[in-house]
Amino acid sequence: MADEGAGAGRRPDRHELERLLDERGNHLMQAAIALAGSRQEGEDLLQAALERLVRRWRQVESDPEGYLRRTLYNLAADGWRRRANWLRRVPLVQAGQRAGPGLDAVAAVGLRDALGRALAELPPFQRTVLVLRYWEGRSQAETAGLLGCPEGTVKSAASRGLARLRELTASWTALPARN
Amino acid sequence: MTDDIERLLPDSIGKLTAGGTAPPGLAGRVLARERRRRIRMRTAMVSGTAAVVVVAVLAATAAAGGTARTAGAVRAQTAAYVLHRAQNALAGARQAGLIQQTQFSGDGAALFIAGPGHCDGEYCLGIADLAPGGEIWTYRDRLREEGFANTGKLEFDSSATITSSGKGSTATGEAISYQNRTWWRDSSQPVRPAYPSNCKQGDLPPPDGSTVDWPAAVKAALACGGYRAVGHQRIGRVNAIKLVSAHPQPAQTLWINPSSYLPIRVFWSYNYRTGPEKDTMTGTFHWLQPTAANLASLSVHVPAGFRQTRPQGLAVPGLALIFRNPAQPAVPARGSHATTPATH
Numbered sequence: 001m002a003d004e005g006a007g008a009g010r011r012p013d014r015h016e017l018e019r020l021l022d023e024r025g026n027h028l029m030q031a032a033i034a035l036a037g038s039r040q041e042g043e044d045l046l047q048a049a050l051e052r053l054v055r056r057w058r059q060v061e062s063d064p065e066g067y068l069r070r071t072l073y074n075l076a077a078d079g080w081r082r083r084a085n086w087l088r089r090v091p092l093v094q095a096g097q098r099a100g101p102g103l104d105a106v107a108a109v110g111l112r113d114a115l116g117r118a119l120a121e122l123p124p125f126q127r128t129v130l131v132l133r134y135w136e137g138r139s140q141a142e143t144a145g146l147l148g149c150p151e152g153t154v155k156s157a158a159s160r161g162l163a164r165l166r167e168l169t170a171s172w173t174a175l176p177a178r179n
Numbered sequence: 180m181t182d183d184i185e186r187l188l189p190d191s192i193g194k195l196t197a198g199g200t201a202p203p204g205l206a207g208r209v210l211a212r213e214r215r216r217r218i219r220m221r222t223a224m225v226s227g228t229a230a231v232v233v234v235a236v237l238a239a240t241a242a243a244g245g246t247a248r249t250a251g252a253v254r255a256q257t258a259a260y261v262l263h264r265a266q267n268a269l270a271g272a273r274q275a276g277l278i279q280q281t282q283f284s285g286d287g288a289a290l291f292i293a294g295p296g297h298c299d300g301e302y303c304l305g306i307a308d309l310a311p312g313g314e315i316w317t318y319r320d321r322l323r324e325e326g327f328a329n330t331g332k333l334e335f336d337s338s339a340t341i342t343s344s345g346k347g348s349t350a351t352g353e354a355i356s357y358q359n360r361t362w363w364r365d366s367s368q369p370v371r372p373a374y375p376s377n378c379k380q381g382d383l384p385p386p387d388g389s390t391v392d393w394p395a396a397v398k399a400a401l402a403c404g405g406y407r408a409v410g411h412q413r414i415g416r417v418n419a420i421k422l423v424s425a426h427p428q429p430a431q432t433l434w435i436n437p438s439s440y441l442p443i444r445v446f447w448s449y450n451y452r453t454g455p456e457k458d459t460m461t462g463t464f465h466w467l468q469p470t471a472a473n474l475a476s477l478s479v480h481v482p483a484g485f486r487q488t489r490p491q492g493l494a495v496p497g498l499a500l501i502f503r504n505p506a507q508p509a510v511p512a513r514g515s516h517a518t519t520p521a522t523h
Contacts, residue, residue, distance in 0.1 A: 011213070017206035025201030033196045043202055050209040051216070078415040111183065115191035125282075134185065135192040150461070153284040156312030156327040163333055165184055170483055 010058040017050070024065050028072070034131045035076035037120025049075055073132060073146050079124035111169055118168040126161035129154055258408035261420055261435060262401050268440035269398040278318040278467040278474070279394055285312075285460045317394075318469065321477045333357050338479045353479050362481045365490035383431060383445060397442055406433060414444050441466055
């Protein structure tokens with residue numbers, strides 16, 4: 001089975017990689033946190049993406065950041081880390097009910113903070129789509145292009161993700177409803 | 180609330196990520212891990228596993244361009260191995276009680292949930308909006324379906340438990356209409372039986388209103404022997420084994436995970452129109468452990484504020500396909516029986 005770049009191609013030296021991280025590392029780290037749901041997971045995700053970048057360096061060294069970003073998004077969307085903690089679904093919050101222990105701790109915090117945490121409970125692909133659409137401000141077409149899927153898939157994932165966020169945060173005090 | 184969620188989401192994410200900085204020493208750690216990985220790869224390639232050797236023979240033979248007869252014999256042998264392993268994996272997945280989640284998305288081809296509305300004889304049909312996206316979960320005798328309108332909006336959600344007796348199968352469960360903001364419980368809904376193995380029909384049809392047990396359907400399709408292995412293709416981060424069907428319409432491609440031998444993606448391509456344009460449907464499989472949280476995905480969750488109504492029928496197991504067939508209207512009239520999906 002072929003492996004990407006195994007044993008072939010030029011690899012970056014430490015200075016090249018450090019230069020990339022000096023210039024763009026913080027924003028990439030923030031993207032990784034948003035995609036993975038926590039700082040620790042974000043760091044692991046960024047490291048996994050960087051390892052792939054190293055393997056493909058010769059092919060992508062004209063735009064390593066672009067390749068790194070696409071890798072981040074696709075690793076995140078693909079659920080690169082199949083651990084039980086992201087496969088577990090938080091019991092859905094219904095009106096009038098309190099959430100499970102994990103969410104009780106933030107019950108007193110506003111909806112804004114709850115949303116950020118609830119985002120981490122979404123399936124990886126939905127979370128990735130919402131991060132790309134709402135945090136990075138990508139269009140539907142751009143998001144579909146980055147993830148290599150039809151726009152309809154992006155659309156439905158965003159819809160499902162938002163619907164699940166609404167359910168997860170239903171018991172928090174919302175801002176006054178708009179007409 | 181809808182507006183609030185979308186309006187607050189950018190700030191929420193921004194707050195979550197605020198202050199995030201690349202950890203020191205990351206470059207060094209990455210390079211060190213990559214060096215260790217290359218050493219492991221070299222070791223693994225020398226010793227190898229049966230699966231890796233088999234698949235490598237397939238690729239190497241095709242690349243080397245050996246005699247057609249030899250290459251064909253080797254290719255047939257390794258394809259048989261792949262199909263055999265895949266069938267076993269599907270049987271194992273069922274035995275292990277894995278939840279099978281399939282996400283569908285169509286380009287031209289679309290799905291609609293055969294759901295509440297008019298009931299006539301064998302099953303009820305009624306939802307008329309095209310749904311370019313849909314999702315099915317199956318687990319043993321349980322089934323859940325979501326359907327999305329062509330606007331991307333969640334249109335319909337239904338879950339059911341299928342029971343079989345000497346008199347046939349029935350479905351019992353709940354359904355939600357997001358358009359009407361209603362929900363209901365229903366039972367004793369006659370349903371068609373699980374997808375039977377029909378090698379005359381060809382290979383794996385898209386869910387057509389009768390598919391309850393997707394792993395069994397895929398296993399049956401593979402057993403018909405209509406697929407051949409044509410190499411590899413990267414699906415996400417998996418270098419998947421690619422199988423194509425000999426069935427001409429729809430053209431089908433199935434990708435198998437070379438580690439688990441479970442299917443990870445299926446693709447149908449229909450060409451009912453003149454010219455090169457095709458209508459396609461893609462199904463992406465996910466195999467989930469039956470944890471409490473994942474099992475919860477098999478049940479619908481009624482949103483607050485939705486009104487319970489009288490029973491209006493349950494979605495027929497599986498989804499039905501509508502294609503942009505110039506001989507047929509794209510969307511059946513609401514309230515009428517949907518047309519039978521394009522035959523294949």
